[in-house]
Amino acid sequence: MTIIGYARVSTTDQSLELQQTALRLAGCDLIRSEKRSGTTTVGRAELQTVLDFLREGDVLMVTRIDRLARSIGDLQDIARTIRAKGASLKATEQPIDTSTAAGKAFFDMLGVFAEFETNLRKERQLEGIADAKARGVYKGRKPSIDIVKVKALKAEGMGPSAIAKALGIGRASVYRALEGMADGAAGAAGELQG
Incomplete structure (x- = not known):
């Protein structure tokens, strides 16, 4: 059995160090990391490498499930891939262990909340833009056509x-x-x- 850690942050100026340390302390044999948005799994080469590498009995370890994905659809796709390979998913900061019924249920609930948080953030951003436009502060991007x-x-x-x-x-x-x-x-x- 191999415990494979996966760490992700959204932007290049964020640090992966805290996640990597937590994964090492959790006993990960190997850790893959990347700086990519979690709103999609497209273009996340390190995640794909981890999913391709998983074998029966292996464990994919993350600190929190929002490190894997921010949409319930992507989380469910990842969980199906892990399950199809006979592996399981665990998180260091959340009681997730998809090898148990309770862990699977908790995983699904947290996935819903991760997507909800993303949607709330988008709503707040749109409200902020609308407010800035109303005050005449927000001009949008510069026209690309002369x-x-x-x-x-x-x-x-x-x-x-x-x-x-x-x-x-x-x-x-x-x-x-x-x-x-x-x-x-x-x-x-x-x-x-x-």
Whole structure:
């Protein structure tokens, strides 16, 4: 039986050291670590390596289940993979041991709460953005399309496809920019008539 530790943090400026120390103290024979978001399992090479390596009787050890995933769907997929290999999952900071019925139930409950926490964070972020927009503080990202250049090329007689090619942007972006110009011109004409 091999105890394989898996540690993860979301950003490059976060430290893996506390998790790695806890996993070593829990008796892990091998520890794999990565700095990737837990909102998806896509692109998490170290997690995939651990799951591929698991054999019957092995244990995948984490400090908390949110180190594995932040969505119940991903957690359940990981749990199915572990179970199919005849291995089990344990956590150092939570009473999770998927080799027992109580451990499986607790694992499922914590998965629901991890996803709930992620959803709450997204809601708070959207509320913060809406508040900042209302106060005029949040401007969003800078436009990637130079509308002045689009307007100048249009004035030179270029069509949308040629403008898109010249600026290295999509035709739909050109149409939106031109549409915005037309809306602005219509608004200005309306103001002059009013």
